[in-house]
């Protein structure tokens with residue numbers, strides 16, 4: 025099962041998994057896009073809104089029949105602090121954190137009960153390591169998803185089930201970063217949706233706690249920023265990051 029399969033990175037992940045012979049369950053809210061994709065990849069379409077708890081319960085039941093769960097769906101609709109609302113915060117928590125946690129826990133427990141091999145992959149972000157201005161709920165949920173997945177990874181060591189986090193940096197051509205048309209500082213390199221799909225395949229087949237999809241220099245900068253958030257904030261201020269992210 026791939027969540028957020030209706031576009032962006034989820035579509036690329038689904039196409040790659042189908043190419044490798046997976047029988048897919050494709051899920052998101054936009055039925056027409058899922059039906060179009062299913063015509064290319066085969067598989068079942070399940071329309072569900074991850075902000076709707078009844079839909080998440082239904083989707084979780086559906087996921088129990090799968091061998092692999094790719095929790096890719098995500099939203100990033102932050103913006104200037106004075107425009108923030110608690111409803112907006114709830115939506116990001118529901119989609120990026122609550123739904124994937126509910127689905128992953130039920131999926132893993134079911135596979136352990138059945139003593140069968142299974143893999144759960146969550147799609148995080150470098151925003152799970154480094155905070156930027158105007159992205160507070162996206163950061164909050166991606167930090168949280170990273171902590172959840174890395175702990176779950178340890179809980180599952182020595183079992184036939186594994187959990188891995190795939191953490192993309194800036195992805196060109198498709199997905200929320202490409203759609204937002206944000207200018208990157210000079211020299212910052214991007215990766216492709218296919219790179220993300222390949223990383224998901226690696227996470228499913230090899231396991232490992234965390235698979236990054238970012239050039240080495242960006243990965244290093246993210247880790248450094250995570251260790252020294254004050255210095256990172258000063259550098260980002262000099263680079264004018266707040267102006268670039270204020271329209272998200």
Ligand SMILES: NC(=O)c1ccc[n+]([C@@H]2O[C@H](COP(=O)([O-])OP(=O)(O)OC[C@H]3O[C@@H](n4cnc5c(N)ncnc54)[C@H](OP(=O)(O)O)[C@@H]3O)[C@@H](O)[C@H]2O)c1
Nearest residue numbers: 028030032033052053054073074097098149195199200201
């Ligand atoms: N693109 C990047 O550069 C980048 C970088 C780092 C991490 N990521 C992560 O990669 C994942 C995929 O992002 P993307 O770039 O492909 O974004 P995207 O193009 O905006 O796609 C998001 C997907 O999530 C689904 N979704 C959104 N809200 C939903 C809801 N309430 N219920 C069910 N599905 C919902 C959307 O489908 P519907 O609208 O049809 O529901 C869509 O398929 C996200 O977790 C994101 O945080 C992306």
